[in-house]
Amino acid sequence: MPINYYIFLSLTLFVIGIIGVLTRRNAIIIFMCIELMLNAVNLLLVAFSKMHYVTNVSKVTNAGSDGQLFVFFIMVVAAAEVAVGLSIIVMLFRNTHSVDVNFLNRLKH
Template sequence: MQPSQPVNIPEVIQQIPLNYYLIISTALFVIGIIGVLTRRNAIIIFMSIELMLNAVNLLLIAFSSYRSDPAGQVFVFFIMAVAAAEVSVGLAIIVMIYRNIRSIDVGLLNKLKW
């Protein structure tokens, strides 16, 4: 039994057609949109937004790999940093809302009006 040759990851990624990445990314983005529009739970809404951001990240990485341009990977790094900040601020807001009204249902947020 002979050892297999090392595989270069960018070559393996480039063997997968770009259309597959487009289809998966579109499906993830649509699932995220449906989650934002149909759910009333604030945590699930935040998870759906994160799913949409990850769909965009997948496309940026795929295009970056196919064009051999690291600019897409740099954008992904900044998107992930912004997403982490968004999650931390969003969860802090959700915790404060839960402390006030004992629910994270976004339909009940009209009680916060004066």
């Protein structure tokens, strides 16, 4: 499959994530949109790694593993982000009984 399809799909997912972060007020939906953007980047990294592997298959034997290694580290960081982010959202809900991010703006004053 051509790399253009992967680029278009990744760009579409990333734009949906950005629109969700900028337009939504619910903290959980914002959090899911950030994860969607991370997965779009992961898809693009794997696609470029595969493309690089196809072009350099005769030169280096492990040329396709660089992108997958970066994706693995991004997934580890995303798992830690999920743990910390969801705990912050749960504590926010326990204290304010809302997950609206505009309510956090009112807490500053």
